[in-house]
Amino acid sequence: MKETLEKFVRISSSSCHEEKVAELFRQMISEAGYETRIDRMGNVYAEISCGADGAKKIMITAHSDEPALAVQGFTEDGFVRIWDWSGVDHKVLPGQEVVIHGTCEIPAIIGILPPHLTKPGDKKAVPITKLYADTGMPADWVTGKVKIGDQVTFKKRFSELKNGRVAGCALDNRLSVTMLIELAKKLKRVKLDVDVVLVCTTQEEIGGYGGFSAAMDVKPDLAIAVDTTTAEQHGESGKSYLPFDKVCLDNGPIINPKIRSAFMNAAEKLNIKTSEYIFSSTSMTEADSAWEAELGRPISVVSIPVRYLHQPVETVDLSVAESGVDLICEFLMGLPASLEGVI
Amino acid sequence: MKDIIQKLISIPSPSGFEEKLREQVTKLLEGKIGEVDFMGNLVVKHPGKGPKILVEAQMDEDSIIVNHVDKNGFVRFYPSTAMKEADILNRQVIFPSGACGYIGAEEVAEGTVLGFDKMFVDIGAHDKKTAMKMVQIGDHASFHTESRLEGGRVIGASNCKVPVAVLTWLANEYDGDANLVYAFTAQGRLGGRGAAAIITRENPDIIVTIDSTPATDTPNCPDKAKIDLDAGPVLVVKGNIVPRDMHAISIFEEVAEASGIQTQRTVKDVYDMHDMRIARLVSSVSIVTIGIPTRRFGMFGSVSSVSDAQAAGKLLSKALRKKLVK
């Protein structure tokens, strides 16, 4: 799983520019032995049919985009002005390495004013309007290669920490995409009574548009979103932070309670530790889009807790993600052809 | 003494650019040959017997450092030492080339702290080219003051001038047989840098510094340590950091009493950076400071008394014949 994850993490894929992840996803799914297709939104579908006519359809989605920046303009000296494209915290930017996706991939760094110009004790974050991507090259070189609106992504990092934990960029949500691949491999070896459609979706970070159109396309009888969630970390705990070492099953008004209890049974059978994230209106994942698009179809969310979410140092315990795959597989195996008792 | 003071007080000597003052001192030293090192120190030796005594006075005064000249000929600067923006605003400064200018500030909202980066010097240049003929990047400019000697008082000279005059007088008058090194030091206001280099070179057994000590006889002066003008040289027992050599101080006081010279003592000297640097470099060398009582007014000027300078000179001339080192 680690090798697959690293391959996915090394690719840049900002919202609306997910082609490369889609390509790798298609390649890996076909290696696993399934056909894929892609739609106009860039969603990639892998349909795993059980062979029965009119079988019920289970859609499992994972989004492929990541938090990124975009080029907003240039200064006379060739510094590139940047703007938030999809959910980046400006506080993490100073001293960060990035890639500008111009006519080619241009490495750059986001600097900070030299120390002699920052007042000691100045504890206020530098606003994004005063941060620049610096390629070290003069203005005419830069403007010849970069256009306003080009994507700026974090330089991809992947560090192995102790105890099977890994840290890197865009674990949200390449981790879940990797889980879909692992799931596809696993499903090859088991017999199901339902059809499963794995979807690598687009544009989640800017509003869940890919997941919406995927639901319209597949019209599933049941939809599951696989995503990451905020894990407990140093100094931060409470309702919004989930235990780092447990698979999280979301619970809220739009989550179907029967699906949830089926998941709980599967977890108990496999002896997988789970936690529960309770939300009050929407889950803030793609499942919301699926629910909305398909007039309230039953949905569920499986999340893997990740520390330092949306930062280039997102950290996860890979064994939890592996349990997550096992859990979904076990859940699917337990589904009757009629889905009776589950929806 | 009066004559020497008169000839020194009007010469600007910003840190690192002390050459004009140094040249004048060299002229005033009757037939004595001094050495000048790369830092700008002037060292005159008086070979003799016994422990080596370094007698030192710093030649420089507070200044601003030119770091930029813009296209319209305005000069930007950094302060050379701790100073307040408000103190120097609207002041006249003089550059090593002789060019003068006034310190101005960009318009800033009322009640905000100015910041030196918002200030500039206007030297009346038309543009960068003409400005660069008068001012070089890296120049130090000192604050221009009208100095005069009147009624036994030195009015308007920067703090360093009277101690330098005392040392010059001493070098001319001293006829004892002690092993003396007279050091007119550069870059003293930047933390005794010139003195430090001399100390590592000469390895003296004791250092006698001649300095100015703030007088506290102005109206309602909040300072409790009483230092008066015309009450004789000040023997500094301890500055805010460095304790001085008590054995040597007691010898100075004995000599003063025997020859009817009035002295004062203080344990609070606001200005210690100079001595701190020296003490840190050579922790085993003892230091004595002879202070000239000086009413200090910001960076620009001061009022001190000729009688104190004369007394200090006489005291040094006598005491430096005694056994200062235990």
Add this chain to the structure above:
Amino acid sequence: MELLKKLCNASGAPGDESEIRQILTDFYSQMGIAPTTDHVGNIFFVKEGKPGKPIIMLDAHMDEVALQVTGHTSEGELKVAQLGGIDDRVLASKHVLVGKEKTRGVIGLKPIHNQKHEEWDVVTPTNALVVDIGCKDKAEAERMAPLGTTIVFDTEFEDWGEVVKAKSFDDRAGCWAVCKTMEMETECTLVGSFTFGEEIGMKGAVFAVRRFMPDLVVSLEGTSAGDMPEVPEHQNCARFRCGPVITFEDRSVIIPRNYRLLLEDTAQKNSIQYQYKGTVTGGTNAGRMQFENGGTPCVVIAAPCRYIHSPVSLAAKSDLEAMVELSKAFIQRIDKEGLPQ
């Protein structure tokens, strides 16, 4: 650039510069020069010239800004303090290498999802940040990274063509330039002096000067370029890609004018583009060396680097090469004409 790459990728927290010493020893052994070491951690390489010719010390410091483990949390993270000056704002969300084993770790912030609006612009100070190396509990963290373990940024050297990127041009660029300068032919004795602990207060410089009693010190370093947007022209330290920076004065030293003018004249005669350090800020080893041996004249030549003292900085190859060219030409000139009077 291969040497610069090795130097920049090595870890050299103040007081922990052994990797750098090894790289330098390897480099000089090719020139047939054996190292001279001392007890504090400085390392010297002497290239003997003719007797009677000036002794010129080429000075650079080996250390870089870093972090140090000061405690462990019950969850197994490392509490840290700074070694050398780092802006708290550049520490957020960085990858780091812990200790001699280069254990990987990360510094994370609270996720943006859970930040209240008033927290958006609040910077977390160093003492509230932790380094996460994946340990499960305190005992494991204490075993993996005992107190005092040093931590450097995990940044790879990259060659971008005209520009190079790495973590520690201050002062590996200087170390590199000293090595390159010493490849020159001269009758002066050259002492390559690589000092420890500059970032924590110029700790090693004094010993170097006292030991070799040079007639002149040429400090080579990476200095901060200030030609970013938002910086007023007169606050601009140095411009990137505009040649080596000559210091006239900083907070620790006034460069002796005759030496400075000779250096400028050398640059002009050799058509090397140079610039002044435009601000009177910072301090270098020269500030400590100038007092020794009865006063030792020092000059400072620096390559303008963007964003020093942060996890990642940029240097232009043209600036680095011109710095070496200028220091070689300067030594050549002193060899020929003697020291300035």
